[in-house]
Amino acid sequence: MRHRVAGRQLGRTKEHRLAMRRNLVASLIEHETVSTTIEKAKEVKPFAEKLITLAKKGSLQSRRRAIALLGNRDIVDYQDGAVVKKGTIIGKLFSELAPRYLDRPGGYTRIIPLSLRRLGDNGQLVLLQLIGADEKAKKQAKTSAKKRSPKKAKETVETEHAAEAQETDQVNQ
Numbered sequence: 001m002r003h004r005v006a007g008r009q010l011g012r013t014k015e016h017r018l019a020m021r022r023n024l025v026a027s028l029i030e031h032e033t034v035s036t037t038i039e040k041a042k043e044v045k046p047f048a049e050k051l052i053t054l055a056k057k058g059s060l061q062s063r064r065r066a067i068a069l070l071g072n073r074d075i076v077d078y079q080d081g082a083v084v085k086k087g088t089i090i091g092k093l094f095s096e097l098a099p100r101y102l103d104r105p106g107g108y109t110r111i112i113p114l115s116l117r118r119l120g121d122n123g124q125l126v127l128l129q130l131i132g133a134d135e136k137a138k139k140q141a142k143t144s145a146k147k148r149s150p151k152k153a154k155e156t157v158e159t160e161h162a163a164e165a166q167e168t169d170q171v172n173q
Helices: 014-031 038-057 060-070 089-100 133-144 150-172
Strands: 033-037 074-079 082-088 109-117 124-130
Touching: 014 033, 014 038, 014 060, 014 089, 014 124, 033 038, 038 060, 038 089, 038 109, 038 124, 060 089, 074 089, 082 089
Parallel strands: none
Antiparallel strands: 033 124, 074 082, 109 124
């Protein structure tokens, strides 16, 4: 019997669960969205939110605590077959994510169920996302897609063409 035993075992040892939790949260911070099973997402969500709350403090002590809890893995990108370092997980957590959630008291992540099932064991798949990653894209799309009156739209196009013509004249001289 498992009386008063909290947490999910997920069919793993303690060390494996800890490593899986760290890897999932690091991937969540790096990509801002992760596809995983519902059980793993529910287990990882509180840990990710505690790290973001820790990052909101911004002190050296909180940065060291986050490194101790999560590790400080590099964010890399592959360009022309070469590995290019873009930063670290802790750097992104403290410089990009913490300022995004300064005015938010909690609830930094969400779990969105997918209609897909995993092929091997038919496990329910979900998306674990950071809230606010898609809001920036929506704001940019709204500002660019604003409807203008035909007269104003024509005027702005004419002024843009005039500005381009002046730039080409200056380059030619």
